[in-house]
Amino acid sequence: MSLDTGAEALARLAEERVDHRFKGLPPDAEGLTVGELAAQRRNLFSGGFATPVLALSAERLEHNLALMETYTERHGLAFAPHGKTSMAPQLFRRQTDRGAWGIALAVPHQVRVARAFGTRQVFLANELVDAAALRWTAAELERDPDFRFICYVDSVRGVELMDAALRPTGASRPVDVVVELAAGEGARTGVRTEAECAAVADAVAGAETLRLVGVAGYEGEVPQADPDRVHAYLRRLVALAVEFDKAGRFAGLAEIVVSAGGSAWFDAVADVFAGIPELSVPVLKLLRSGAYVSHDDGRYREVTPFNRVPEEGALEPAFRLWAQIVSRPSPEQAFANAGKRDAAYDLDLPFAQVIRRAGTERPATGVSVTGLSDQHTWLRTDPGADLEVGDWIGLGLSHPCTSFDKWQLIPVAEADGTVVDYVRTFF
C-alpha cells in the first residue's frame, strides 16, 4: 500500500456518516459526514452531544505527541509507538508524521488496520503462528516492497509453524523476526534462557522463509520490577544482541533491531540502550511505548518515567469521560449514565473530577466513584456535596488501552469545548 493510498483511506474517514454506530455524538447530526460535523466546530457542552461521551483534549494530545517525539530524539531512540493503545489510524499517522519509525502492534488484526491506512513499518510485538494471518502477511509483503514487518519468535516449534505456513506461499521476501527474551521466570512470553535463545535463532537460520533481524523484550513484565531489576533485564537483552552479533547471526543485515519499552520504564530503556556497544552494523534502538498518547489519570500517571525524570517533561492526561447524573436517590448516593461499556475499569475505577451545571464547571468536591454497572456509575457523595440530577460529571480514567477500546469515534475538543476533530478507532 502506497503512502497515497493510506492518505486516501484516512481522508475517507471524514466521509463516514454520523449515525447510530457512534455513541455520544449529537443525535441531530445524523446523516452529516464526520468531516461536515467537524467543520461545524460544535461545543462539547452545548452542541447537542449526548451523554455519556468520551472526549480527547486537542491540546494535551498534541503535547503528548510532541513530548515523546522530543524524548526519543534526545535519547537516540527510534520509535514505534504501540498502536494497540488507540487503534486509531489518524493517531498512527500523526505519530509517523512526527518521525516515528513505524507502529508497534500486538495481533495480526491490528496489522491489517494499520496497513489499510498506509502504515509502512510494523513491529508486531508478539509471536505469530496463525497460518491465515501469516499467509496474509506474506501476500502483503509481496504486494508492497515498501512494507516492513517484524515479529517475535520465542520457540523452535513456533519457528517451524511459521515456516510451514509461509513455505507454500512461495513468497520471495522472508518474514523478519526478532528473538524475544523473557523478562524473567514466570514473566509473560519470551525465551527464558540465553541458551534457548540460541536454539531458536538456529531454527530461524534454518528456515528460508524467515530472517533473524534482532532481539526484543518487554521490561514491563520484569517480576517485582524496580529500577535495578529492569536495568539488569535490559542489559541481558543488549548482551544477547552482542552475543548474536559476535556469532555472526546478523551477517548481511543493514541494521540490527534491539527493541523494548512500554510506558513505565522507557527511561531505563533509554539509559541501557545508550550503552549498546558498536556492533557489526548500525543498531535500530526501537522503543515501543504506547500509552503516552492519551496518558491517564490513574495507573500511568503513577508509573510514568517522567516522575523519575521531571526535567525531561510531563505527559498530560488527555481523556475525560462526560456522564450525566440521572438519579440522586439518597443524600449519600448518585448515579451517572456511564458504565463498563464506557469507562476503563480494569486497573482503577474512574475518578470524579469536575461537575458542570448551567455552563459552569467546578471541582467534584465530595463526590467519588464506588463502582460501575454495565451502564451506570455508582457515586458516593459526602454530606453537603452539591450534585443534582441533570449535572454532567467529568471523569478521569485509568488505562488508555481499555478507554480507547470502548469508543469508535471520539471527539477531540479544545480547552473551551470546541470540538475540532473526531478520532476513529478500529478494535
Added chain:
Amino acid sequence: MSLDTGAEALARLAEERVDHRFKGLPPDAEGLTVGELAAQRRNLFSGGFATPVLALSAERLEHNLALMETYTERHGLAFAPHGKTSMAPQLFRRQTDRGAWGIALAVPHQVRVARAFGTRQVFLANELVDAAALRWTAAELERDPDFRFICYVDSVRGVELMDAALRPTGASRPVDVVVELAAGEGARTGVRTEAECAAVADAVAGAETLRLVGVAGYEGEVPQADPDRVHAYLRRLVALAVEFDKAGRFAGLAEIVVSAGGSAWFDAVADVFAGIPELSVPVLKLLRSGAYVSHDDGRYREVTPFNRVPEEGALEPAFRLWAQIVSRPSPEQAFANAGKRDAAYDLDLPFAQVIRRAGTERPATGVSVTGLSDQHTWLRTDPGADLEVGDWIGLGLSHPCTSFDKWQLIPVAEADGTVVDYVRTFF
C-alpha cells in the same frame, strides 16, 4: 420507522464489506460482503478464520431464544429482552419475531440503534434527562405513530428536566414513563420510599409532556438478595401499582405497565406477577431478562433461575472464544493471543474448555486461565498437560454483556464448525 424500513436496514447488514473493521474473520475474505461470506459456509476451524475469534453456537442461540419464548408465554409475561446485552439488531429481530413485546435498553444511544433497525416498542430501563436525547426521542415519536417508548422516572427534578427539554419541541405525543421503585436502601437507581414515589407521580401528572403508565424496578439489585428478599421487593412493586391504580393515577390508559426482571430472578418475577390482582385496566407484565440469549459459562450459569426450576428447562452457554497458543515458555506456563480486548473479565476470568490440534478436539485437562493482559491470556499448565504452540484453545466466558461488546461481527457456527451467519453488534 416502519417495519419494512427495519427489515431493509437488517438486509443491508449482509451487504457490508468484510474488511479490517472485523477482527477474527478470514483475511482472504477481504472485500466479500458479509452475505457472500455467509453463503460460503466456511468452517470456523479450517476456513481461514484468524485467532482470536469469538463464535456463537447456532443451535444454542436458537435453543435459548426458544426457551425464553416458552417460559414467558407459560407464565403470562410480556417480554422485553434487554438489548444492552447483545446490541445486535439481528437478535432483536429474532426476539420480537418470537413474540417479544419489544426490546429493553439502558441508554438513549441504544434506542437509536434499535430504531435504526425497526424495533417498534422500546422500554428504556433507566432515567433519561439528557436534553439532546429527549429531543431526538420526541421527534422519533412524532415521526412514527407506531413507535412506543417508555422510560423511568425516579425524582421530581428528573421530571422537571424532562418536561423542560420536551416542552419546546411542541411534540403532540407525551413521553410514557414508569416510576422506578428502588430495590432497597443502598441499591441502584429508583425512588426509595412509596411516599416519594407518589410525589414523583404527582410531578408527572403535572407535566403535560409526560404520561405515567406504570411502575418498574430491578430486583437484581436487592441488597443481600435471597428468594425471600427478592419476593418481598417485587410484592412492594406490585403493591405500588395497586396503590397508584386505586388513586386513579392510571385513569384513561389502555394498560398499566408493571416491569421487573433481570437474569437471576425471573422465576420470582413470574411468581409475584402471577399474583397481580385485577386492576382498572389490563396489566402488561413486562419481563426484561437479557443475558439468556447467549447465557454463559460463569456467573449466569451460577445464578440462572433454571437452577431452581430445572423442570422448566435449561439455558445453554452459546459463546466460545477461540485463541491460539503463541508461547509455551516453561512447563508451567503458556500464552494465548486473546486478552482483555477479546474476553469478558469483569466477573470471572475465561475458562479453559477444550484444545484443538490437527482437527481433533479434546478437553483442556490440566490447563487453566490465571490472568489476562490487553492482548494475552495467561495459562497455567499442570505437569503432563498436553499443550503446544499452535494449538487452538476454546475458552468459556462469564458475563454476556462484556463479551458481546468486544466483537462487532460474530460468526454463528453450527456444531460441526460450519459458519452459517454473522451477528453484527453496535456498541
